[in-house]
Amino acid sequence: MAANTFSGNGSFPFWREPLDAQQIPHLSTSITIFPDLCKGCGYCVEFCPAQVLATSDRLNAKGYHPPEVVKPEACTGCQFCMRVCPEYAIIVEKKLEVPT
Numbered sequence: 001m002a003a004n005t006f007s008g009n010g011s012f013p014f015w016r017e018p019l020d021a022q023q024i025p026h027l028s029t030s031i032t033i034f035p036d037l038c039k040g041c042g043y044c045v046e047f048c049p050a051q052v053l054a055t056s057d058r059l060n061a062k063g064y065h066p067p068e069v070v071k072p073e074a075c076t077g078c079q080f081c082m083r084v085c086p087e088y089a090i091i092v093e094k095k096l097e098v099p100t
């Protein structure tokens with residue numbers, strides 16, 4: 001396969017690192033969970049497209065199992081978990097960071 005064609009899994013194999021790689025901003029995400037607001041519905045875990053969240057073993061003040069972040073590096077910042085949570089128990093913040 002030629003080096004500049006798409007592979008079957010959709011990735012694009014660059015043949016060299018871009019010259020301005022140090023100036024390209026990267027998306028940084030921050031997931032904050034407020035465990036005691038959670039009612040254990042599991043929507044956030046079920047609908048996260050990147051399987052970033054999982055149901056934790058711990059119990060919150062209401063006796064439910066809140067989610068926990070298990071794959072933070074996989075978070076795309078889509079904020080879907082934040083939008084589907086009926087209790088506003090998750091906040092996802094994202095910002096662009098330039099590598100130093």
Ligand code: SF4
Nearest residue numbers: 048075076078079081
């Ligand atoms: S922002 Fe998107 S990818 Fe990240 S944890 Fe929430 S649903 Fe998953």
Ligand code: SF4
Nearest residue numbers: 038039041042044085
């Ligand atoms: S969607 Fe909200 S209430 Fe439901 S399990 Fe996730 S954090 Fe808890």
